[in-house]
Every structure is written in C-alpha cells, then in structure tokens.
C-alpha cells in the first residue's frame with residue numbers, strides 16, 4: 369500500500385509543524401484545525417512525526433472497533449504509564465489481552481451487584497456530612513466531595529474489609545492525595561511509589577490468610593488465572609490495582625461534579641430526577657439493581673452530562689502497521705487523535721449542542737445507539753470495563769442524595785475546563801445545600 373511507486377493519500381493540513389499533546393492548549397488548536405481543514409487533518413509535529421486528527425465518526429469507529437488490532441495506545445499514554453505502571457489501560461497486545469480476560473469477570477453485572485451495599489454506604493456517609501453543612505448554613509465544595517465519595521467507593525469495592533483495617537486504620541487515608549492534589553507533578557509519582565508498598569502489604573497479607581468470605585474486587589482479581597493457569601504476579605497485581613483505583617474514581621467523580629452543577633442550574637431536571645428517585649428508591653431497602661436499572665431519567669441525565677463533559681475528552685492511538693481509511697492511507701507509526709468532547713458538540717450531529725437536554729437520550733429522543741458520535745466510554749474491545757459499575761454508582765448516589773438535598777449555585781461564573789488526561793472543572797464547584805423541599 370505504501371510502496372514507493374504509489375504516493376500516500378494524506379488528508380489536508382497545515383504546512384507548519386504543530387505540537388499536539390494532551391494539554392489545555394490542544395482543544396483550541398484542534399478546533400481551529402477542524403474549522404480550517406474539515407474532518408480529517410494531517411499534522412506534522414516539530415519532531416517530524418505524522419499525526420492525524422480525526423473528526424469523522426465512521427473512521428473513529430473503524431479504528432476503535434474493526435481495525436482495533438492495528439492500533440496501540442498513543443503518545444499521551446506515556447505520562448499515564450509513568451503514573452500507573454503497565455496496567456490494563458496502558459498495556460497493549462498479549463499483556464493487555466491477558467489482563468482484560470482476567471479482570472473482566474470482576475466487573476460482570478452479577479459481581480457489581482454485590483457492591484450495591486458499598487454504594488449505599490458511601491452515599492449515606494455523604495448525607496451525614498452534608499446534613500452538618502446545612503445545619504451550619506455552610507456551602508459545599510462539590511468537586512472535593514465527589515472526589516472523596518468516588519475514591520472511598522472504589523477503595524471499599526476493591527479492598528472490602530481491608531479498607532477499614534489496612535487503609536484508614538491510622539485515621540487518615542493514604543490514598544487521599546489522589547483526590548486532593550490538583551497538580552499532577554513529580555511529587556505525585558513519588559507518592560504513588562509509596563502507595564505501591566502499601567498495596568504490596570495488603571496483597572501479601574491476603575496471600576497468607578485463609579480465603580475470606582466477604583466479597584470484594586481484590587479477591588476476584590487475585591483468584592483469576594490465565595490460559596496456563598497462572599495468576600497475576602505481585603508486581604502485575606499492583607499495577608492493575610493502581611490503574612483501577614485511578615480509572616475508577618477520577619472519571620465518576622468528574623461526571624458527578626458536573627452533574628450536581630447542572631442540577632443546581634436546571635430545577636426542572638432536578639424535579640424530574642427527584643420524582644423518579646422518590647418512586648423507585650423510597651428507602652434504602654428499595655435500592656436494588658432492578659429499581660436502579662429502572663431509573664430511566666437518571667440514566668439520561670448522566671448520559672447528557674457525559675456528552676457535554678466526557679472525562680476522557682481526547683483519545684490517542686498509534687498505528688502499529690500500514691492501514692488505510694476510506695480516503696486516506698495511515699502509514700505505520702502515525703499518531704491518531706480524536707476527541708469525544710469535540711464530536712459530542714458538533715452541531716451537524718447534535719442540534720443546539722451547548723444546551724443541556726437529557727431528553728436527547730430518552731426512548732423518544734433522537735439519539736439511537738450508533739446514529740450519532742457518542743463514545744464517553746470508548747467503543748470496541750477496549751471499551752471501558754467500569755461502565756456498568758459507574759452508572760450504578762452514579763444513579764444510586766444521585767437518587768439517594770437528591771431526595772435529601774437541594775443545591776443552589778453560589779456563583780454564576782462558569783468554573784472553566786481543566787483539560788488534562790481527564791477533563792475536570794478548572795475551579796472547584798461550590799454549591800449551597802439545603803433540605804430538599806420540593807413538594808411530594
């Protein structure tokens with residue numbers, strides 16, 4: 369295909385070299401390129417590497433689904449690897465396939481249903497804290513609250529009873545810096561190394577102890593074996609645990625942060641969510657996977673939040689071999705970028721794209737799976753493993769807390785976007801809670 373006799377079919381693009389990275393400046397640069405060159409853009413980096421920026425949903429689908437084996441994770445993942453080790457999110461090829469097969473059962477529906485108790489417990493604990501804030505007539509840093517909520521939940525889900533005995537046993541949570549530190553600097557890499565020692569202690573203690581009856585994700589993952597009957601080594605297990613903790617809390621926390629902010633700004637959406645929650649989850653005993661599964665409006669509200677603010681706002685891939693798209697060639701080594709944030713807001717597919725409108729996703733809504741570009745959880749074999757977990761977690765959290773608290777926005781100023789590896793709000797979102805008063 370790329371023989372010297374046939375010229376390469378390259379998309380249009382700028383003559384000058386451009387640096388494309390996963391950082392805040394990239395969004396503006398990509399939007400400008402899309403405006404000037406259309407849905408397929410070829411860029412050369414200052415180091416002479418070829419980069420494609422793709423805004424064509426069919427080509428994105430092709431790369432993520434049908435031709436997935438021809439693409440590895442791209443350049444943005446070098447930084448993630450530095451932080452998380454070679455866990456399932458960054459690994460490729462046989463290492464990834466083995467990890468995926470071994471970890472997937474822990475995220476099956478039956479398995480996630482066994483974590484509903486933890487989801488209720490973490491929501492109940494937030495309600496306790498928020499009641500004190502209401503009593504003191506205070507405000508909530510909802511960004512921090514959501515970080516703490518989602519971090520506690522993923523740690524309890526992974527470690528079960530070890531959360532109390534090994535993690536918060538000294539009165540503080542050694543993982544807390546993950547949700548406190550907004551700057552992703554070298555300091556965090558060192559702190560991550562210390563966490564690995566703690567994880568090794570937990571894993572070693574588990575390997576020595578009798579199998580315990582209580583269910584948690586760690587026991588599922590530790591008992592998983594590959595085709596040759598081997599389990600994860602300690603080092604592999606620790607990479608996977610760190611990966612699951614970070615992947616499992618930042619994304620859900622970010623989504624809930626935006627969801628609360630949108631609810632505070634859209635009283636009709638709050639009222640509709642509240643009505644549904646009162647009907648389906650009137651008390652803790654009624655919170656089951658069936659009742660949560662029936663929360664159609666909560667589902668739509670979260671889907672619309674993820675359309676506007678997809679935590680993984682940009683994807684990168686790199687072609688492992690020569691490939692071709694419909695009209696263009698992709699030489700081996702080409703770096704590929706595409707952005708759910710941009711595609712989810714493209715007017716051509718999403719009319720009035722800036723407007724928050726959960727009805728887009730309802731049974732009567734215009735969105736049907738596959739007819740519009742929508743991929744907050746990616747697509748194909750590398751699709752997110754925690755999608756079901758996160759929907760259950762977010763629906764229980766919102767359904768539980770909206771029945772108890774009404775939120776008012778403290779500032780009309782948009783908090784801004786922090787476009788790092790994950791999309792977060794640049795400034796923390798502050799809301800004023802009060803006791804939920806909407807008429808029954």
Ligand code: HEM
Nearest residue numbers: 456457615616619620623680744745746750752753754758
């Ligand atoms: C709102 C919540 C979430 C969103 C939007 C989200 C999004 C994503 C996306 C886009 C990817 C693919 C990244 C890529 O291919 O470059 C991914 C992968 C992954 N996610 Fe999530 N995620 C969420 C929650 C979770 C949770 C709660 C967990 C675990 C507890 C989790 C575990 C994973 C894992 C293990 C992968 C790697 C899958 C693989 O490569 O085989 N995610 N996620």
